[in-house]
Amino acid sequence: MSEPRYREWILDTIDSLRSRKARPDLERICRMVRRRHGSEPDQTCLELERLIQDHAVLKVNYKGSVSYRNAAKVQRSRRRSEQAAGKKSSSSSSSSSSSSCSSAASNNNKRASPAELNNGDSAQGPADDDPMEDMEDELSTTAGMDSSMDEEEASLDAPCMQIPSAADSGISLSPVIPDVEAEVTRASPMPSKSGSSCQSTPEKERGAAGVSPERTQPAAQRDTVSPVLDMALQPAAVCPSAQRSALTREEEPRAGENALTPDQLLSNCTASLQQDEAVGSDHLEEGKKCNSVDDIPLTQGTETAKNGGMKRGGLFKADDVAQDLLQWSVADVVSYFTSVGFPEQAMAFRMQEIDGKSLLLMQRSDVLTGLSIRLGPALKIYEHHVKVLQRSHFQEHSGVFS
DNA sequence: CATTGCGCACATA
DNA sequence: TATGTGCGCAATG
Numbered sequence: 175m176s177e178p179r180y181r182e183w184i185l186d187t188i189d190s191l192r193s194r195k196a197r198p199d200l201e202r203i204c205r206m207v208r209r210r211h212g213s214e215p216d217q218t219c220l221e222l223e224r225l226i227q228d229h230a231v232l233k234v235n236y237k238g239s240v241s242y243r244n245a246a247k248v249q250r251s252r253r254r255s256e257q258a259a260g261k262k263s264s265s266s267s268s269s270s271s272s273s274s275c276s277s278a279a280s281n282n283n284k285r286a287s288p289a290e291l292n293n294g295d296s297a298q299g300p301a302d303d304d305p306m307e308d309m310e311d312e313l314s315t316t317a318g319m320d321s322s323m324d325e326e327e328a329s330l331d332a333p334c335m336q337i338p339s340a341a342d343s344g345i346s347l348s349p350v351i352p353d354v355e356a357e358v359t360r361a362s363p364m365p366s367k368s369g370s371s372c373q374s375t376p377e378k379e380r381g382a383a384g385v386s387p388e389r390t391q392p393a394a395q396r397d398t399v400s401p402v403l404d405m406a407l408q409p410a411a412v413c414p415s416a417q418r419s420a421l422t423r424e425e426e427p428r429a430g431e432n433a434l435t436p437d438q439l440l441s442n443c444t445a446s447l448q449q450d451e452a453v454g455s456d457h458l459e460e461g462k463k464c465n466s467v468d469d470i471p472l473t474q475g476t477e478t479a480k481n482g483g484m485k486r487g488g489l490f491k492a493d494d495v496a497q498d499l500l501q502w503s504v505a506d507v508v509s510y511f512t513s514v515g516f517p518e519q520a521m522a523f524r525m526q527e528i529d530g531k532s533l534l535l536m537q538r539s540d541v542l543t544g545l546s547i548r549l550g551p552a553l554k555i556y557e558h559h560v561k562v563l564q565r566s567h568f569q570e571h572s573g574v575f576s
Numbered sequence: 577c578a579t580t581g582c583g584c585a586c587a588t589a
Numbered sequence: 590t591a592t593g594t595g596c597g598c599a600a601t602g
Contacts, residue, residue, distance in 0.1 A: 190580095191595095192593095192594085192595090193581095194579085194580060194581065194582085194595095195580095195581075195582065195583090195594075195595055195596085196579095196580085196581095196595070196596090197594080197595050197596080198595095205578095206579095209578085209579090236587080236588095236593095236594065236595080237586075237587065237594075237595070237596095239595095241594085241595085
């Protein structure tokens, strides 16, 4: 944050990668920024996130993987094609337009609805420079990804295999019930995958811990077939009532939010929360606050007790977790992961403003890629903690709801 | 070894 | 079809 240079660096990096015909993915961007400017990948990721929120950078899903675009350039090209397509008749303008374009793009642009964006949701918000519009667009972008992620959820366990049928079923599957879904999927399609998600392209994936796993070819199809909203809604519809209600209960989400899954959630949350907390309190303080609010003096020494025991100050029963989870603040989440041995990764949760509710909504892909943490810890975190917490929560609630 | 350049196939409009 | 994108590989430092 802060460093305005970052913007430049990152945009520059994206441009470089693009001109090199290399996919500007998180991994490459981070690496290049690091190499060129010596900044930490983590930091780069954060800045990237910010740029995405600033619409300076577009996060898109292209050919089944995440990629980043320099919004400015995208706009330009987009504009061009728009003109070309739209005003095919007036063929004249081409050369002159290109020059005028750039300027025109700045105000008239639809900020950036690159192909990918469109595919996300035919850029339904043609409104010009409305920030909110931008927001939407961006969401749709990510939504596009989500669609792939949904299934990725499923296919994640069966990584690179792009079994159309599996994919299809995966699509409809709600991303929200990772465990079940994942297990089901895992069980049926390919047993070999039992292991981790990264089988697909071990090297790459591993390297790209921050980025890669989204590989789902049908994404594109689906996007095309149904507007993101639909896509998004589907999962919502299928999604466990527990979760939804959980969400709805407190922070009544905006229409789209349900649709939000991994990425959207992230960027969304981050977007909205960032400001509140951005400057604000140290997570530790927050944690304290929380405790004091809950006002249960913990006699436990262990931090672990803290989470489950946030309220109870005791053992951490599934029950408690299930309930508490909804009330966990970002700080709680952070301290939880810190306490279970992932202090470094815990920071990522903080950065991404993951509170209890968000945690519940997290999918494997979010943990693996959305937090920009190393694949190893990410896997552990997901498998041993996120998943477990979610499971206990949902078990708890499924009882309630059914 | 990492980085860069680029042909060519693919995706999208 | 036109155009953007990025994989995969060779060249380079």
